[in-house]
Amino acid sequence: MAADSGRPGVRLAALAIVLEPGITQANLYRQVLHLFRETGQFVDDVSARYFQGIHRYLPVCSRTRFHRSLITLGAVPSAGFSALLLSICLATSSSRATNTRPFDRRSLYLATRSFLAQVQGSFPPDIHLIQARLLLAVYDYTCGRPDDAFDSIAGCARMAYAARLHLFNRTSLQLPGFHEVVTNVNTDVDTDLQLETKEAANTWWGITICERIFFCEVTTPEQPLVTIIPDGDALLPTEPAVLEQIDYLDFNLIHRVAVSNINSVDVGGFGRSAQAAWLLDQVLNGFKIQSLDSKLSQLKALDNTFQTFLGGLVHQGGGKGSVFCEAIAITIRALFALHTHVTSLPQNFVQSTTPSLEDWSSRSDAALNTVTKMVVDVVDAHDTFDLLAPSYAFMIRAALRHIHEKSYWRDDSGLLSAEERLRTSLEKFDRHWNADTY
DSSP, X not given: OOOOTTSXXXXXXXXXXXXXXXXXXXXXHHHHHHHHHHTTOOHHHHXXXXXXXXXXXXXXXXXXXXXXHHHOTTOOOOHXXXXXXXXXXXXXXXXXXXXXXXXXXXXXXXXXXXXXXXHHHHSOOOHHHHHHHHHHHHHXXXXXXXXXXXXXXXXXXXXXXXXXXXXXXXXXOBXXXXXXXXXXXXXXXXHHHHHHHXXXXXXXXXXXXXXXXXXXXXXXXXXXXXXXOOOTTSBOOOOHHHHXXXXXXXXXXXXXXXXXXXXXXXXXXXXXXXXXXXXXXXXXXXXXXXXXXXXXXXXXXXXXXXXXXXXXXXXXXXXXXXXXXXXHXXXXXXXXXXXXXXXXXXXXXXXXXXXXXXXXXXXXXXXXXXXXXXXHHHHHTOOOOTTOOTHHHHHXXXXXXXXXXXXXXXXXXXXXXXXHHHHHHHHHHHHHHTTTXX
16 A cells, blocks of 8 residues: 555556466465565565554454464465465555565556456355455555545455355354355354354454445445345454454353444444444435435434444443444444435425424534534544554544535635544554555
8 A cells, every 4th residue: 555655666467467277276376475575575574564453343253263374384375365465565555664675556556446346256256255355355445545445345345245244243043155054153163163153243244334334435425335234233343352262262251242232331332333324324224214204313313322322332441442433434424424414414304293303403503513513522632543444544544535625625724633633543544554655
């Protein structure tokens, strides 16, 4: 993602030229390792950056299972795992590792897209390939290309549907595919199978969360979502700490929480992100309601829910660093979307059974002022970007739009100061991730 703009890049040969019919998984793996060498990176360093960075807010891969795939003696990694390695290399290329040589990230990006497309066309889909496609979509979004990200996540979701990943967050259900496993696994089941099951559920949640995040910024909002958000009784995803302790934990003792149980205190960062996305989905559906009375009633109830949820997140996240940052960012995103929608409704669209739409709009403008102040506080609290989720940039852009819509902002010292701090942080974030440079 980010490279120092003044450093020359080594252009990488496109991987597509080596993917001939009958290519073996061993050759694919060797090609990926060759590409690592071309970028001056090592698999251990790249995987460490991945698990210390993106994995914190999108824990779809088990570190244990990932390293088992790397170190299994005498076994060649699957084509899907090779694709995942390459996507991780791309997704972590913004971390400014000092031991890497300068290289052209556009070439790496194009090579990764080509590699993933041809692996998908040559081998049956597996969970690693789906995770690779998900990381590619996240990379598109982080680089400031939400339309490309939305297109990428749509293809990823269709592949996940074909692999039936959408069934893995249900309870007491026999699941075809992926070795006919069940989500309520027993402790005597092979550990790797348990990990694969949990990874499948987390990956599906990651896809549904990201699709709704990207959708908020697409150029054409009339597009339909590919995924259907899980029902309220669906189980929340597994937290990374549980995935890494799977060899020692009794699955029957792990606390299982439904996504609708937003008041539960036994929910970690990824689970909170899932709950925030579940609520965001209700906001997006609320926009489609034709009746103004019903629409405003639904959005008001959701606003109250989000305010309570956000307060709980801030309290729960006290002193825990970035654990809940993505959930907070998604919640702020939903509040911006909700209240911006209300303020954009035609002012002459009033019905006698509701308060004046002007009153609703005024309340929403006040809510946007409050949320904007929260974003400024978030910006003031962060001076590094490696561990920040991509939603960070959206919050800043939304806050800046709200400020710029006020005709008097240049004459208000508070707004002027907030605008400068937000704009400076966004510029640093974009430079760090090399956003929208191709």
